[in-house]
Amino acid sequence: MSVINFVIDELTVNRLTKNMGWLETYIPEVATRLEGTDFSVVYDQEAGFDLLHIHMPLRLAYRLSNNGDHNYPIIYHGHATEDSFSVGRGAKYSLRIWFKKIASKSNIILCPSRSAEDYFRTLLPGHTIEQLNYGINLAKYSFSEESCISFREQYGIKDNELVVSCVGGISRRKGIDDFINISKRNPELKFMWVGGEYTDNTGIDIFYKMFARQGDISLKDLPDTILVTGYIKDIPAALSASNIFFFPSRHETQGLALIEAAANGRPIITRDLPVFREWLTPGKDCLMGGSEEEFDSCIRQLANDKELRHRLGREARNSAEKYHDINKTSQRLGQIYQELLD
Known part of the structure; x- marks a missing residue:
């Protein structure tokens, strides 16, 4: 069974925001379904995994993706772009550079929409990118x-x-x-x-x-x-x-x-x-x-x-x-x- 390391950098995220959004909905639902197949999902591990899946491009993701000794494939999930933040041009530029540094280390970038895909294709021309819609537990969200x-x-x-x-x-x-x-x-x-x-x-x-x-x-x-x-x-x-x-x-x-x-x-x-x-x-x-x-x-x-x-x-x-x-x-x-x- 292959071990997938979901990097969300929970300690940092909890300090920055109380709005967990998709981290509390999409991520657990995906992990549960993967656990029922040939994969085991762990979170924010420094070692002992087979594939790195970056969901939050923060300090832990930067450190793990820039580990020159790693032998694991990396997925960068483009959940956010610089326009996801209400900031000015200078801060946007810094975000763009940060995203590019981490995403460039990945084997593939996954994007939840074609709009996000277009952003990352402009940011990293020639990089492998695939669009993959968010999925939710439809039964859980049905009207009651x-x-x-x-x-x-x-x-x-x-x-x-x-x-x-x-x-x-x-x-x-x-x-x-x-x-x-x-x-x-x-x-x-x-x-x-x-x-x-x-x-x-x-x-x-x-x-x-x-x-x-x-x-x-x-x-x-x-x-x-x-x-x-x-x-x-x-x-x-x-x-x-x-x-x-x-x-x-x-x-x-x-x-x-x-x-x-x-x-x-x-x-x-x-x-x-x-x-x-x-x-x-x-x-x-x-x-x-x-x-x-x-x-x-x-x-x-x-x-x-x-x-x-x-x-x-x-x-x-x-x-x-x-x-x-x-x-x-x-x-x-x-x-x-x-x-x-x-």
Whole structure:
């Protein structure tokens, strides 16, 4: 049995952020399915493994990928690009150089979308790169009436309230400024942001803000009309309690929260970005907008049309099943491991 070393640099990540996102969803699901085949998954090991799979390009990844004595193949997973961070040009340049240093040591770069693939092909021309969609446990994220009822009771949401939700960290990159403005335009609706600030560490938070473009948004900036849950574990329940999923993020390498909402059968409104059009089609399984006015029109359209909400939600679930089944993703990943180890 081959040992795969997933490098997420957990100690460093825990110091930098409390927003674990896909590290707590995608990674464990993939690992569980790999464990049922010819592979054993370990985390952040310095030695005693057969293949290095870098998920977080931090200090541990740099050290292991630059170990001149290593005899293991390396996979670099392009979960993030420089645009995944709300920073200025100077910081972006530094991120680009850092990503390039580590990714260049890999045998193959895996990217969750064609948009991310294009970025890394520009960064490292001629390098072996493959696009591999994120997969999720579709059954886990399916709609649950029971979860809907219990979640609404827990957060004081009335049965007759129409809830517009988003899942993500509080930042301009995630589009929370548009979310706030749309909530002000629609006071008759309940808006819910599932997530919080990226860190509780004051020093790190100040550091983030120093490098953020145009400043950034914090909890104190949110109006009382928006329910903020903070980071919670039961994302499927929060989605089940929602009537509309509004995802105005300005940049994603794929957007795991969007995939989870689709799997839950939520009618989706999202920013019109190429990365989302790779698996979503406006009018068929979602609505898309590019401005505050367009978002507002989409919100009103769905709020006033229950049949449209049901149709878009049903088609979103079908698209999630087609493109983001964790079993298909894990199967292909296992094949890539075997190809590198043979």
